[in-house]
Amino acid sequence: MYSLQNYGREQPQYDGQAYTASSTYHDGTLKMYAYHPTAPETDEGPPGYHMTQVDTWAMTGNRNGFVRGATAFRIATDLAMQYRHNFIQAANSRASQQVTTAPQGDLVAAQLDLGEEVSADEFVDCPDYSPLHTPDEPAPVVTDIDDYRQGSAPPELGDTTTSFASSFTSDFTADRS
Secondary structure, eight states: OHHHHTTTOSSOOOOSBOOEEEEEEETTEEEEEEEEEEOOSSTTSOOEEEEEEEEEEESSSOHHHHHHHHHHHHHHHHHHHHHHHHHHHHHHHHHHHOOOOOOOSOOHHHHOOTTSOOOTTSOOOOTTOOOSOOTTSOOOOOOOHHHHHHTOOOOOTTOOOOOOOSEEOOOOBSOOO
16 A cells, blocks of 8 residues: 555655554454554665554454444455555556656567577576666556456445455554544
């Protein structure tokens, strides 16, 4: 989520919101946790990550406990899908707004002599290797692999066909006030 939020930006932004969460289920107890990144302590350091327990539900004690835990899990999962979809749309929008030109020069396909048989095990020297994406090249469009596999649009919040997962994202905040 953090990478999608900051895709195409020169400086990463830290909004203090936890869009990533996880849950554990052990011995009839469901626990949910939220995670959020914070700015690095040094200029070259990695961002910090903080985990906050959201709540705990006894899922096997009575119907009310199960319903509350399952509902919280489902709401968090649905919110995560909506936030993820929104972040993907925003990243795609930023990528399409980047005005760049295609690099001039050699294309890999143009360099191949298709008349020769080439083994997949053969070493190929690539002295002109460059990263897949530089600031001067058009950014690839971010896609949702689940949409690609299923050939469907992102689910809406009311869609009940989504399966449960053990790791998901949400908008839980660290502030418990």
